[in-house]
Amino acid sequence: MKCPFCGHADTQVVETRVAEEGLFIRRRRRCPACDKRFTTYERPEVSFPQVVKKDGRRIDYDSAKLRASFALALRKRPVSTEQVDAAMERIEEKLLNLGVREVPSQQIGEWVMRELKKLDQVAYVRFASVYRSFEDINEFKTLVDEVRR
Structure with a gap:
């Protein structure tokens, strides 16, 4: 995952949690280049007909x-x-x-x-x-x- 602050191409996952009744995954990430932290969310992508x-x-x-x-x-x-x-x-x-x-x-x-x-x-x-x-x-x-x- 690219860092939104400095653009470094590789970030580390610090913590992972299942959020809101398992509807998505919340990940805390840290950039090794600028040492800033940010949160990402993973949600399933469903495509309706x-x-x-x-x-x-x-x-x-x-x-x-x-x-x-x-x-x-x-x-x-x-x-x-x-x-x-x-x-x-x-x-x-x-x-x-x-x-x-x-x-x-x-x-x-x-x-x-x-x-x-x-x-x-x-x-x-x-x-x-x-x-x-x-x-x-x-x-x-x-x-x-x-x-x-």
């Missing part, structure tokens, strides 16, 4: 968009942040475990619907009505009847 939209565009996966979808559907509903975080983790784990470079946005939408159905029925109906682009009241009624069963 690209999302293929209905119109064929490919975009990078964005967890903020997923969180915004949950937030909109769950607005003013009694669901905790921890429950939303857990649902998002399950979806992101599925994305990573697929082992593919691209995933259709419809697949992510279906996973969101499944998670919302477990979390809150009203949020599920809200999301489904927009996601499936209901054209008339009968489609909405069919969905509500399905939830009641």
Whole structure:
């Protein structure tokens, strides 16, 4: 690791710790040239597949968009942040475990619907009505009847 102070090419690791529930490794380093100390962090690099939209565009996966979808559907509903975080983790784990470079946005939408159905029925109906682009009241009624069963 290059020293950020003097640019010396080789630094020594003085101390290593696992930080924040094992999410990353914190290393204290010392430069033998200038004797200054600094901290580095190692985090795993995960690459999510690209999302293929209905119109064929490919975009990078964005967890903020997923969180915004949950937030909109769950607005003013009694669901905790921890429950939303857990649902998002399950979806992101599925994305990573697929082992593919691209995933259709419809697949992510279906996973969101499944998670919302477990979390809150009203949020599920809200999301489904927009996601499936209901054209008339009968489609909405069919969905509500399905939830009641």
